[in-house]
Amino acid sequence: MTDLLWPEGTSFPEALAHAAEITDAALGRLLAAPSGLEARVYQAMRYSALSPGKRLRPFLVLAGARLFGVARNCALQAAAAVEMVHAYSLVHDDLPAMDDSDLRRGRPTCHKVFDEATAILAGDGLLTAAFGVLADPDTHADPAVRCELVAALAAAAGPAGMVGGQMIDLLAEKQPLDIGGITRLQRMKTGALIAFASEAGALLAKAPGEARLALRGYAHDLGLAFQIADDLLDVEGSAAETGKPVGVDAAAGKATFVSILGSARARAQAELLVRQAVAHLDLFDGRAELLREAARFVVTRRA
Numbered sequence: 104m105t106d107l108l109w110p111e112g113t114s115f116p117e118a119l120a121h122a123a124e125i126t127d128a129a130l131g132r133l134l135a136a137p138s139g140l141e142a143r144v145y146q147a148m149r150y151s152a153l154s155p156g157k158r159l160r161p162f163l164v165l166a167g168a169r170l171f172g173v174a175r176n177c178a179l180q181a182a183a184a185v186e187m188v189h190a191y192s193l194v195h196d197d198l199p200a201m202d203d204s205d206l207r208r209g210r211p212t213c214h215k216v217f218d219e220a221t222a223i224l225a226g227d228g229l230l231t232a233a234f235g236v237l238a239d240p241d242t243h244a245d246p247a248v249r250c251e252l253v254a255a256l257a258a259a260a261g262p263a264g265m266v267g268g269q270m271i272d273l274l275a276e277k278q279p280l281d282i283g284g285i286t287r288l289q290r291m292k293t294g295a296l297i298a299f300a301s302e303a304g305a306l307l308a309k310a311p312g313e314a315r316l317a318l319r320g321y322a323h324d325l326g327l328a329f330q331i332a333d334d335l336l337d338v339e340g341s342a343a344e345t346g347k348p349v350g351v352d353a354a355a356g357k358a359t360f361v362s363i364l365g366s367a368r369a370r371a372q373a374e375l376l377v378r379q380a381v382a383h384l385d386l387f388d389g390r391a392e393l394l395r396e397a398a399r400f401v402v403t404r405r406a
Contacts, residue, residue, distance in 0.1 A: 151213045181303045184236040184237050265291065
């Protein structure tokens, strides 16, 4: 459907850029600030959600939705909800009580621009707004589908997903983790939301279990490859490239894929995971080429 998101033959860089553009437009609409005193928290929410970024997670939602011919507006609602949750996680991750970061996506972090209390509220606002978006009839006419989306995002974002992963990450500063522990941490903290983003299109389309299982397998391997690439960037990249401080994990004494495996083995593992992720998409033939390119992009990006 050429009128859905992007025409056939669109390259991955073009599709990624277009996904970011239309997701940002949806976020701007959904996070319109009111005129009252509460406008300040909306300003902080917009500052965080609309800050420069790849928008990889919304792209995964939109590319997955395109596989099943999901209507553009429905796909964009889900994509915006995912980016709201991702932005909330970054705002809270940067707080003094967490990683105490001053820089995110090449700009001062939310608590530096506003203040710590406002940043906390902005994160809370983004998280709760995301569930409101998924529960809105604009996302899907079938309330059962909306309920399934809400439940799946809650599982990805909550204590069995991102929140639990962040707790393990904080504890990792004081107790060592082996490779199994690091893998579990990253599957919860990073991989769970990537998995939801990858499967959201199938949920919107009421796709059969086989298709959903394939996308789940893809996301499982993609999420780990993404984190290994992040660990490599933390060691080999620069703040100018990544838009955030580097060397943070080493300074905190945290074990990472790179600290345990070494750079060469970590890179080889990431490339193996990408090959596995791509293989899960065989079910979709050529229709999933952009998702294949997304997996390859994950281990070659410099930000």
